Amino acid sequence: MISSNLFSLVSLVSVALAAADCIGINAIAPGCTSREALHSRDLFYVGGRYVAGAAGNLTYDQLYVEKLTPATGVKQSKPIVLFHGGGTSGVTWLNTPDNRKGFASHFLDYGYQVYIVDQTSVGRGSAEDLNDYVMRIGSTAEITEKGFTAPELTDAYPQSQQHTQWPGTGVRDDPIFDAFESTFIPLTSNLTVQELSMRSSGCQLLSLIGSSFLISHSIGALHPFLLSNDCPSLVAGNINLEPGNIPFQSYVGNATSSVGRTSARPWGMTNTRVTYDPPISNSSELTYELIGDDTSAKRSCYMQTGTIRKLPAIAKVKYVALTGSASPHITYEHCVIDFLHQAGVAAEWIKLADRDITGNGHFGYLEKNSAQIAGVVHDWILANC
Template structure:
């Protein structure tokens, strides 16, 4: 009798679990099954420095690093290091907002040793020095809708009407959107001090793990470019998903209009010194002008004028950008490619639509066809090992 009762209870529980709603944050429930690749996880803090204060010595500028090792073993010759974009943290590479397999898991399935960083001052990255790391908002729901998840509703650029890959409505109140918006956290307004700390700790990380492929998203593309300048022999390749470091300017909130365009990155694609030839000691020695017609479908770009200075160290590393067909970046990503090529950097620009991968916005690696995007990254790595 007792055994029969227990069996019936177990059957009822099994049915209840099977019927559980695992949408968005509901997947936190124990009965919801993870889609992530089986792996081992370790964490480390790399770099940093002691700074004496009234309370004693504090550690500043250390880089948070997660090491993910596929349970089936590593079968790729070089690791990959993932750099998140602005307003998010390293968790963006884990499961998607609708709880599909995340980008890191796709790479684990291919057999890569995967490292995920939180930029200094962001997430679990060091932010002890609050005087330097003055924080600002990561994103509002309105910025996210217009720039990331539902650009087709605003129709700020014609390509936005091709956006089909976001999982859900892409607007506030949708459980997938709300789960995604909750991942946005404050980021520093002082990109100069952040770049300096990331350069030091980033090269130290690479010295410990060996030459690696660096994969970035959006403004996270700043850091692989700087590491390519500072320790190019340790960067096997620079893979940028929708790089956000457009030369000499920034599109605030991922807008595409000239109204949201501001001056930025005085060293071209960075806020801090990079090596140019002929050599310069101050960014003011770079001269540039706005070129090209400026339309909603294709924005004008800043290019060097007069003496063309070459990025001789950065040019030692292979560079590729991947851009979605419906993203705001499809209207201005050519600026990144044109500037780097003018500066002597051999680049490759993969428009995902040319690979038959269509409908993607700025966060393509979280969208419904993210496995196909991961496949393009894997293919590029294999071709450039």
């Protein structure tokens, strides 16, 4: 009996100590309180196809989807679907690395039906065909520090010195940084195959849930862009948190120097075919040239030349990009907006600093003022329903 009582006392003390330090991974302790919105959760796999193999028929290209329903009931007329960026998975929309309320919870509080996907080949998304989905690293601690959590230390572009919103030091061995870095997982190096599977399964998802607002981060913006091309009537709005990346190029590892720029996205913003007018049969028919002086504060961009081709299907969907004042994206997001305007898409650009939301890096939706960013998105949705 004494031994049992002693064990109980030790357990209570351990829980109490853990509760006093619920930082980063420590919040896994039973005594740490969740700040997430109350909701019910269901999961589904959408799309996919059977492929015959030596062991039998396997399912390829299915999309993992979580359905979160606010405990207080759905109050908004259209759902939202959250598309994660490269190197992360759908969990990035849940609680933040320092255990504040996650982005999904803000929208549950607003009364939205929330859907979270793991893109095909990533996380819980299908990756059966390993010949197609050759994986690469999600991020290193060094890439994360320089591009996401502490760009001010590298000082690769002048706006980096405005970065103030990351919780913690933003460098390795800080518990919040380590919790964040642990969320990075391998992603496919074959974006062409991933885009094709996401186009099919994504439109199938929207056909099941109806017209929805699509919210994406970074390279995850590829997929709502393609769905706007393929099933525009089912996309109520395309909302991009720092869309990745730039027309006809990629900034590898979120680099800002010209050395980090590589050829990519032969269809302008995508690796796979989108509908242009006048029509083209091959991406090689698009002609473009580098425009503008290339400085660390504002990068040059590739823009169409000759016959300027429009994106008529994509232009049917309302598009907005949100950019943090201290992110590398503030130096080149204009390339995305200018390219879309040239292609006939009435793209809106919200610089968060213009809304008195300052100091944000590339992962603003995880930073200290993430609730304010969610508020800007919510207001945009209400204004564009």
